[in-house]
Amino acid sequence: MFFIRILLEAATPLTLILFLLIGSLVCVFTNRKRGAVLQLLAALLVLVVTGYGSGVHNRIASQEHRYHTLTADQLPHHQDQPIEYIVVLGSGHSSDERLPPASQLGGASLYRLTEGIRLLGRLPDARLILTGGPGLDTQANATVMFQAARDLGVPPEKMLTEPDPNDTLQEARVVKKHTGTDPFILVTSAFHMSRAITIFQENGMNPIAAPTDFIVKGSGENRHISLFPAPDNMGLWKQVFYEWLGTIWAYFH
Numbered sequence: 305m306f307f308i309r310i311l312l313e314a315a316t317p318l319t320l321i322l323f324l325l326i327g328s329l330v331c332v333f334t335n336r337k338r339g340a341v342l343q344l345l346a347a348l349l350v351l352v353v354t355g356y357g358s359g360v361h362n363r364i365a366s367q368e369h370r371y372h373t374l375t376a377d378q379l380p381h382h383q384d385q386p387i388e389y390i391v392v393l394g395s396g397h398s399s400d401e402r403l404p405p406a407s408q409l410g411g412a413s414l415y416r417l418t419e420g421i422r423l424l425g426r427l428p429d430a431r432l433i434l435t436g437g438p439g440l441d442t443q444a445n446a447t448v449m450f451q452a453a454r455d456l457g458v459p460p461e462k463m464l465t466e467p468d469p470n471d472t473l474q475e476a477r478v479v480k481k482h483t484g485t486d487p488f489i490l491v492t493s494a495f496h497m498s499r500a501i502t503i504f505q506e507n508g509m510n511p512i513a514a515p516t517d518f519i520v521k522g523s524g525e526n527r528h529i530s531l532f533p534a535p536d537n538m539g540l541w542k543q544v545f546y547e548w549l550g551t552i553w554a555y556f557h
Contacts (some may be wrong), residue, residue: 317354317538321347354541355533358400364540365520367547368494371501371513376426385487387430387512391479392420392490393472393500394436405451415517417449420491421458423514432463432480437470440470444468472500476507477535485510493517499547519543 314502324347331340354360379387394416396410406414411437420432432453436445444467454460479488487510492500494515503509519540 316542317350318535321350323332324350341395345545350536351533354538355535356536356537360537360540361520361546363544364495367498368515368518368520371494371497371515372511373516374423374489374514379423379426387427387487387489389433389479389483389488390409390420390423390430390514391433391435391475391483391490391511392428392449392487393490393496394434394449394469395493396439397441397445397448399441399443399448405448405455408448409452412517413445413449414452414492414526416493417452419514419516421453421456422508423489423491424458424462427489432458434463435466435469435475435479439466439470472503476504476509477548479504480507480509483509489514491516495519495547 324343328343328347331337332341393413393416395416397408397413398410399435400408406417409417417434420434422428424432434446434449434453436449438444444465446467450460450463450465453463463477466475466478469478485508490497490500490504490511491514494517497513497515501511501513
């Protein structure tokens with residue numbers, strides 16, 4: 305099942321366009337002109353809709369800003385019961401012994417880890433829980449984050465690692481062993497936060513949202529409008545699809 309999920313996550317607008325174009329060529333060579341035209345038009349539609357964004361920025365922004373950044377002045381409001389753990393959810397990395405651990409982390413992982421360290425500096429009695437399995441890599445994401453945090457000055461005794469989970473639902477289940485029903489800070493990408501909060505709460509836990517890794521920043525007035533489709537916009541649609549897929553995956557598990 306894990307590999308099926310990996311294959312589905314690899315689906316992108318460009319992949320869909322490629323298959324539609326291949327299908328169109330097959331129809332041309334088999335004299336099915338109607339099928340060729342329909343698939344060519346479908347490929348063009350996908351290119352236009354995903355390449356120009358077509359509201360994807362607003363969709364992502366509305367999702368990301370359901371929870372605001374956890375600032376220092378907000379932390380005291382959660383101190384009726386001391387916060388013992390700051391949970392940093394895993395993302396991606398690429399193992400490369402030539403690079404320091406922080407440089408091996410993908411953008412989302414690095415953002416999440418940095419936010420966790422920032423909050424740890426304001427809650428010196430808390431500890432980090434770093435989660436995330438290896439995926440298709442040779443090392444667990446939690447392990448690489450641990451190494452990066454240690455290089456950045458976080459004492460090893462201030463960190464726990466959970467290197468086995470490969471999705472958010474598995475992360476929630478292993479984290480519950482540490483937190484129980486006590487409140488804790490949950491750090492993940494802003495666009496992923498709503499789904500993560502729901503999963504953790506459905507497992508009887510009490511997360512305090514600390515979103516990071518915001519995709520849409522600023523008022524939006526300075527967003528570049530191009531005359532041509534942009535690969536970046538296609539990447540945003542992929543993230544929307546990934547979150548949708550994650551919601552479906554969690555529902556059936």
